[in-house]
Amino acid sequence: MVNSYVAVDLETTGLNPKTDRILEIGGLRIEDGKAVGEFQMLVNPGFPLEESVTRITGITDAMAAEGEDPKRAVESFLSFCGGLPILGHRVIFDYSFLKRAAVNLGHSWEKEGIDTLDLCRRFMPAEERKNLKDACRFFGIADRGSHRALLDAWSAHFLYQELCRRYLGEDEKPFLPKPLIYKVKREQPASKRQKERLQELLKYHKIKAPVQIDGLTRNEASRMADKITAKYGRI
Numbered sequence: 367m368v369n370s371y372v373a374v375d376l377e378t379t380g381l382n383p384k385t386d387r388i389l390e391i392g393g394l395r396i397e398d399g400k401a402v403g404e405f406q407m408l409v410n411p412g413f414p415l416e417e418s419v420t421r422i423t424g425i426t427d428a429m430a431a432e433g434e435d436p437k438r439a440v441e442s443f444l445s446f447c448g449g450l451p452i453l454g455h456r457v458i459f460d461y462s463f464l465k466r467a468a469v470n471l472g473h474s475w476e477k478e479g480i481d482t483l484d485l486c487r488r489f490m491p492a493e494e495r496k497n498l499k500d501a502c503r504f505f506g507i508a509d510r511g512s513h514r515a516l517l518d519a520w521s522a523h524f525l526y527q528e529l530c531r532r533y534l535g536e537d538e539k540p541f542l543p544k545p546l547i548y549k550v551k552r553e554q555p556a557s558k559r560q561k562e563r564l565q566e567l568l569k570y571h572k573i574k575a576p577v578q579i580d581g582l583t584r585n586e587a588s589r590m591a592d593k594i595t596a597k598y599g600r601i
Contacts, residue, residue: 367530367541369399371453371480372446375518376460377423379411383462383550385589387411388436389425391443391464392515394523395450401523405446406516408433412578423513436581440467444475451478451543455498455522462548469552470583478543482525488540489533501525505532556587564591571598 373394380386393405408425410433420426433439443464454460457479468475486496494504502509502521505528511517526541534541556564561579564587568575571594582590 367534367538368451368453368480368543370397371451371543372396373453373519373523373526374447374457374460374464375454375515375522376463377425377513377515378463379413379415379419381459383466385586386463388439388463388467389415389419389423389430389433390515391439392517392519393443393446394516394519395446396523397450403446404516405443407439407442409436409439410434411436412581413576436467437471440464440471444468444473447477451480452546453480453482453522453526455481455501455518455525456483457481458546458548461546462550465546465548466550466553469550472552477546479546480526480541480543482522482529485526485529485533485540489529498522498525505529553583553585556582556584560584560587560591564594566601567591567594567598570601573598 373396375392376388377390378386379389388409389411390409391405391407394401395403408429410430414427415425415430452461458481461477461479465475482501483496486501490496490501490504494500498518498521502525505525507521507524507528510521530541556579564579573594577590
């Protein structure tokens with residue numbers, strides 16, 4: 367059993383780390399089996415949220431607008447994690463968003479992780495649903511609420527502890543951290559010309575900027591320009 371790790375959960379604007387952004391980071395630092403610190407931070411994604419995101423998370427546009435700058439939020443969380451492995455329910459999802467952001471800040475951030483979803487797939491009956499909420503219910507873990515990052519980080523921590531209590535004696539290998547594999551290259555910020563082109567398109571078509579242009583990468587700026595011209599036409 368691993369007694370020191372950081373349980374992590376993210377709320378995001380979507381499911382694709384290449385095109386979507388972090389909305390909230392929740393973390394629980396465990397050392398020698400005890401919780402020694404919490405991390406909870408809303409992150410400003412730089413654009414309005416879809417209604418479905420607000421419905422699922424309870425996070426509104428006004429709340430997101432008051433969130434931390436993404437770069438400062440990720441830097442703070444990397445410091446919070448230190449050298450510990452991370453733990454989560456489908457942890458590769460959270461890791462992919464965090465690593466992409468970390469690499470864009472100049473960090474390599476190679477991590478080992480423990481996935482409670484993998485453990486549930488191994489030890490729960492096949493017919494049982496294995497999302498975090500249902501897995502906690504199956505193992506009798508009190509419902510702390512869901513779809514807010516810190517609450518879900520706590521739930522993943524308690525789920526791991528309960529799985530260890532029940533099944534560690536059968537085979538300890540599944541409970542150990544494994545290298546997390548997600549390859550990503552550093553993205554370049556949008557060029558001055560790309561930003562100018564976007565501003566020209568928005569002004570010409572009388573469109574309110576859907577995102578904070580200064581925070582775009584080159585790929586994001588290119589995709590946005592293509593979407594605008596496809597929908598509204600060229601200048």
